[in-house]
Amino acid sequence: MSDDISKRCCLANESEPTVTRSTVPMWIIVVTLVLLFFGGLYFDSHGDWGNQKLYKPFTSAEQLETFQPKSGAAAVMAQGRASYETVCGICHGSDGMGKPGQAPALAGSEWVTTKGVNRLAHIPLAGISGPLQVKGQNWNLAMAAMGAALPDENLAAALTYIRSSWGNQAGEVTADEVRNIRAAIGNSPPMLSREQLLALPE
Amino acid sequence: MKNGIAIVFAAVVALGASWCGLVLAPTLQLGGAKLTTVLNSPDTYPLQRTGEASLGLQIYRANGCAACHTEQVRQDGIQAELMLTALGNYQPEDFKAFTESLFVQQALEPVTNALAINLKGWNGSLPFVFLTTSDKEIADKINQSINVPGVKSELRIVATGADLARGWGPRRSVAADYLYDQPVQLGRLRAGPDLANIGVRQPDANWQLLHLYAPKAVVPNSTMPSFKYLFAVRKIGAALAPEALKLNAEFAPAAGYEVVPTAAAKELVAYLLSLRANVPLYEAPFTPVTTKP
Numbered sequence: 001m002s003d004d005i006s007k008r009c010c011l012a013n014e015s016e017p018t019v020t021r022s023t024v025p026m027w028i029i030v031v032t033l034v035l036l037f038f039g040g041l042y043f044d045s046h047g048d049w050g051n052q053k054l055y056k057p058f059t060s061a062e063q064l065e066t067f068q069p070k071s072g073a074a075a076v077m078a079q080g081r082a083s084y085e086t087v088c089g090i091c092h093g094s095d096g097m098g099k100p101g102q103a104p105a106l107a108g109s110e111w112v113t114t115k116g117v118n119r120l121a122h123i124p125l126a127g128i129s130g131p132l133q134v135k136g137q138n139w140n141l142a143m144a145a146m147g148a149a150l151p152d153e154n155l156a157a158a159l160t161y162i163r164s165s166w167g168n169q170a171g172e173v174t175a176d177e178v179r180n181i182r183a184a185i186g187n188s189p190p191m192l193s194r195e196q197l198l199a200l201p202e
Numbered sequence: 203m204k205n206g207i208a209i210v211f212a213a214v215v216a217l218g219a220s221w222c223g224l225v226l227a228p229t230l231q232l233g234g235a236k237l238t239t240v241l242n243s244p245d246t247y248p249l250q251r252t253g254e255a256s257l258g259l260q261i262y263r264a265n266g267c268a269a270c271h272t273e274q275v276r277q278d279g280i281q282a283e284l285m286l287t288a289l290g291n292y293q294p295e296d297f298k299a300f301t302e303s304l305f306v307q308q309a310l311e312p313v314t315n316a317l318a319i320n321l322k323g324w325n326g327s328l329p330f331v332f333l334t335t336s337d338k339e340i341a342d343k344i345n346q347s348i349n350v351p352g353v354k355s356e357l358r359i360v361a362t363g364a365d366l367a368r369g370w371g372p373r374r375s376v377a378a379d380y381l382y383d384q385p386v387q388l389g390r391l392r393a394g395p396d397l398a399n400i401g402v403r404q405p406d407a408n409w410q411l412l413h414l415y416a417p418k419a420v421v422p423n424s425t426m427p428s429f430k431y432l433f434a435v436r437k438i439g440a441a442l443a444p445e446a447l448k449l450n451a452e453f454a455p456a457a458g459y460e461v462v463p464t465a466a467a468k469e470l471v472a473y474l475l476s477l478r479a480n481v482p483l484y485e486a487p488f489t490p491v492t493t494k495p
Contacts, residue, residue, distance in 0.1 A: 018204070050231045053485040055376055057279045066338045067280055069242070069359050069482070069489050078242030085244050 076172070080161030083154040087146060088124075088162075096166040103143070104134035107166035116202040117173045121159060121181045124148070127191035142191065152178045232377045241482040248381050251476050258473025261466050262387060265429060272389035273398045273477065277374030277486075278363035282341035284333040290352015294326030297353070304347050313340050329356075358489040371399040371479060373486040379479040394426055401478040408448070410471040411463050416453040432467035435459050 048054045048061050058064040069075050085094055091103035098105035106112050111134065114120050124147025132139045147155045152175040159178075163170040240247050251259070262268070289297055298321050317333050324330055332355065335341050345357050361373045375398050380386045404410060409420060415433050417424035433447070438460045446460040455461055463471075482488050 050227070052231055052235070052377070055277075055374060055485055057277060064485070064487075067282075067359055067487050068484065069357070069487060073356060075242055082242065082244050 076157050077161055077164070079154065080157030080159070081165075083150060083158040084161050087150060088158065091143075091146075096162065096168075098134075103141070104132070104137065104139050106162045107168060109134050111197075112162055113168050113170040114202045115170075117159065117163075117171075117177055118181065119197055119200045119202050120163075121155075121173065121178055122185070122192060122197060122200060124150075124155060124159075125178070125182055126185055126189045128193075128197065129191040130193045132194050144191070145189070148182075148188075152176075152182065235377050235381060237381065238378050238483060241484055241487055245481075247481055247483065248378060248479075249476075251382055252472060254469050255472040255476040256382070258469035258471070258476075259383060259387070261432075261470040262473055263385070265432075265470075267397075268387045268389040270389075270391065270393035270426070271395070271397045272392050273387050273396065274375045274389070275365045275371040275373070275396060275398045275479070276363055277361045277366060279336060279361075280487075281334050281336050281360050281362055282338045283331050283358045283360050284341050284345055285356045285358060286330045286332045286348075286353070287328060287356055288352065288354035289328065290350075290354075292353065294324065298324075300350075301348060313337070313344070317344075359487050361486070361488045365396065368395070369403070370396040371402075372490070373479075373482065373488045375479055376483060376485050378483060378485070397474065397477055398479050399477060401475040402480050405475060407471050407475060410474055411467060412447055412449070414467060414470065415447055415461060415463075416449065419449060419453045429467075432470065433461050433463055435461050 043049075046059050048059075051061055054061065054064060058067070088106075092098050092106050093103075096105060096107035111123065112120060123143070125145055126148075127143055127145040129142035130140065132141075147158070150158065156173045156175040156178045159173040162168065163173065237246050237248075239245060292300065301321065302318070313333070313335055316335075320332060333341060333344060338359075341357055345355055348355060363374070365374075366372070379398070380388075411433075413420050413424075413426075414429045416428050416430075417426040418428075435455045436459065438446075438458055442460055443462050446462050449455075449461065482490060
């Protein structure tokens with residue numbers, strides 16, 4: 001058997017095949033370099049050099065940045081929610097239901113769903129202390145000016161968020177409104193009582 | 203072998219280069235992927251799967267679902283849409299005249315030409331998509347210039363592409379979507395629809411169970427094979443089990459028998475329902491349609 005095969009295939013070509021060296025044709029080198037060059041250009045202009053956050057259809061970090069939604073009602077609500085949850089949510093709860101013995105509810109609160117925003121905006125800017133009724137419940141605690149440290153835009157967004165979440169349906173609060181009230185009451189104003197607040201226009 | 207060393211060297215270089223390209227570079231780029239947050243929100247993304255859903259991933263894998271289904275949504279482009287929502291005291295005709303005078307001053311010819319065409323066909327109904335452009339800066343500029351008292355407009359970011367037009371998701375898939383998948387079930391063939399967002403599209407667990415047991419029971423012309431062996435057909439005990447499938451006559455078992463999902467079927471469905479890649483991320487921004495949470 002094996003003799004057959006060796007006869008058929010190998011006798012005619014007894015010598016060991018050898019490899020000879022010859023230069024690579026010039027055109028292959030040129031084509032490779034051209035391809036590498038265009039590949040490099042494409043890589044440079046599309047990937048931002050391995051930026052983790054960059055996907056098609058974006059081609060640069062700057063372009064991605066310009067497409068971040070920064071305006072519109074959705075963005076305000078999102079920003080408001082972020083501010084609310086980092087500053088106010090600790091006490092009032094991320095569901096706006098408040099916490100027994102710690103802070104009253106904002107969901108359905110008559111202090112939150114006022115027609116105007118003047119009185120409401122005074123609460124986080126000046127603070128509130130003493131006896132207080134919220135949704136028929138009596139409270140007697142104090143809240144420092146929790147919103148005073150927030151920039152106008154963020155506080156306005158947070159107030160807009162609490163006025164239109166958890167079933168609340170009241171209008172938005174603009175950064176200008178917050179700015180004006182902040183300017184009117186000055187730096188570190190005294191905490192307000194229920195009576196002082198009720199004396200303010202809504 | 204005269205050139206043994208050269209051949210070994212060439213083999214090492216060739217394998218090394220492909221290892222660098224296929225293993226090292228992706229690891230350097232995405233190996234450090236971490237939990238991210240949803241755009242403009244403190245919520246982290248993605249959510250960790252429940253134990254049941256993580257087991258379901260293995261069932262998905264074992265049954266070769268990835269042979270017919272992908273879990274990757276592709277996106278071709280991104281657009282800014284300027285939507286007019288209120289006109290205040292303007293009448294539509296006045297508003298057209300007002301914008302035309304504005305755009306002449308702004309010298310944004312190509313865009314304003316497209317805009318003029320849009321405005322011509324507008325009968326004054328609101329909300330009205332005023333402008334669609336891939337140039338966000340121009341959209342921003344126009345948004346600002348029409349920002350006069352009473353007029354309200356909203357700039358929306360919309361991802362575009364064939365997969366998105368099919369309703370397979372609001373944005374492309376990105377690495378963060380797969381953070382907890384081990385192994386990732388990207389798939390490469392679409393005999394059936396993409397499943398990256400099946401938990402959003404079809405959140406009803408009963409539908410999913412029926413579909414796995416008898417695809418034709420819920421999708422009449424379905425060509426998906428049935429996965430009957432993930433279910434047990436057993437004699438009805440004292441009463442029908444609450445989890446028994448509600449099948450119509452054509453697919454129901456013999457009288458006195460009921461079909462109940464095994465643990466594997468429940469895990470698989472928990473996994474399918476956990477497939478939700480529908481929130482905006484920094485790397486894949488878009489404006490969600492529901493404005494209020």
